[in-house]
Amino acid sequence: xxxxxxxxxxxxxxxxxxxxxxxxxxxxxxxxxxxxxxxxxxxxxxxxxxxxxxxxxxxxxxxxxxxxxxxxxxxxxxxxxxxxxxxxxxxxxxxxxxxxxxxxxxxxxxxxxxxxxxxxxxxxxxxxxxxxxxxxxxxxxxxxxxxxxxxxxxxxxxxxxxxxxxxxxxxxxxxxxxxxxxxxxxxxxxxxxxxxxxxxxxxxxxxxxxxxxxxxx
Amino acid sequence: xxxxxxxxxxxxxxxxxxxxxxxxxxxxxxxxxxxxxxxxxxxxxxxxxxxxxxxxxxxxxxxxxxxxxxxxxxxxxxxxxxxxxxxxxxxxxxx
Numbered sequence: 001x002x003x004x005x006x007x008x009x010x011x012x013x014x015x016x017x018x019x020x021x022x023x024x025x026x027x028x029x030x031x032x033x034x035x036x037x038x039x040x041x042x043x044x045x046x047x048x049x050x051x052x053x054x055x056x057x058x059x060x061x062x063x064x065x066x067x068x069x070x071x072x073x074x075x076x077x078x079x080x081x082x083x084x085x086x087x088x089x090x091x092x093x094x095x096x097x098x099x100x101x102x103x104x105x106x107x108x109x110x111x112x113x114x115x116x117x118x119x120x121x122x123x124x125x126x127x128x129x130x131x132x133x134x135x136x137x138x139x140x141x142x143x144x145x146x147x148x149x150x151x152x153x154x155x156x157x158x159x160x161x162x163x164x165x166x167x168x169x170x171x172x173x174x175x176x177x178x179x180x181x182x183x184x185x186x187x188x189x190x191x192x193x194x195x196x197x198x199x200x201x202x203x204x205x206x207x208x209x210x211x212x213x214x215x216x217x
Numbered sequence: 218x219x220x221x222x223x224x225x226x227x228x229x230x231x232x233x234x235x236x237x238x239x240x241x242x243x244x245x246x247x248x249x250x251x252x253x254x255x256x257x258x259x260x261x262x263x264x265x266x267x268x269x270x271x272x273x274x275x276x277x278x279x280x281x282x283x284x285x286x287x288x289x290x291x292x293x294x295x296x297x298x299x300x301x302x303x304x305x306x307x308x309x310x311x312x
Contacts, residue, residue, distance in 0.1 A: 004254075004271060007255055007258055009268075039305070040305055043298045043305065044298070046301075047294075047302070049293035050293075051291065051298075053288075053290055054291025054295055055291070058284075059240050059247075059249065060244065061244045065246050065247060066250055067246075067248070068249060075247050095287060095289070098272050098273075100280060100284065101271035102251065105269070115228070122250045126286035129225070152268065164265070166261065167288070182254070200229070200299075203229055
């Protein structure tokens with residue numbers, strides 16, 4: 001999900017950074033509110049952030065011969081609410097941009113939008129819909145995490161397509177091209193991520209049911 | 218309950234270490250999708266010149282070590298959070 005350093009035109013890089021900024025500010029406020037309201041929130045935030053840090057460090061090989069990273073943001077979004085994820089994702093992305101040369105500082109805004117905003121909200125929406133439909137929590141968190149993974153990479157594909165539309169077919173054709181690059185690796189990876197998230201959810205036990213979340217819709 | 222706190226945390230930590238090690242070994246030499254996406258940009262838009270470069274560049278060995286460091290920090294943080302949440306729960310529970 002990392003768009004490489006310098007691989008977005010400057011106007012796009014600035015636009016995505018401006019788009020991400022209010023979410024980051026709101027996220028910082030949300031984190032503070034959550035910690036003030038509930039003593040266990042700090043540990044749930046730590047769990048969500050650490051899970052994202054752990055999963056984005058993994059390079060998982062695929063049958064397609066390539067490798068890619070899970071995102072880990074789905075679990076965090078369900079544990080702490082999607083509004084808190086931009087700060088956690090920003091920390092992870094900055095670590096990787098500065099130390100690992102994965103992603104970049106100029107593409108931080110765009111990567112933050114896909115990993116820290118769109119993916120977590122997709123997970124949250126999936127989680128709520130699944131729980132309302134009576135799906136057990138373990139399965140719901142797995143599906144929500146897998147959806148977050150796929151939506152994150154779809155967003156990255158769209159960002160690249162907007163920056164580099166094809167001469168024939170424009171943005172849609174470019175989107176298909178970039179999505180195809182990610183799809184072969186990311187589809188099985190999304191399943192793996194869902195399984196990891198469900199296992200950690202199980203380990204967290206009843207504490208995973210945050211007061212901020214619907215326990216049973 | 219205290220034993221369960223340590224048990225869950227230990228399972229998370231050991232499981233994570235195994236997954237990190239497997240990831241390093243199995244993904245070695247494979248092209249990442251980030252690099253594949255960059256290759257598409259370079260093939261489709263050969264005139265495009267990246268206007269920024271990474272803050273630092275790593276050798277493959279350094280990169281692997283840093284990913285392991287990141288994964289280790291994540292695993293330790295996750296195990297600690299699981300342990301602490303179970304401890305908080307046990308303290309709240311009636312004797």
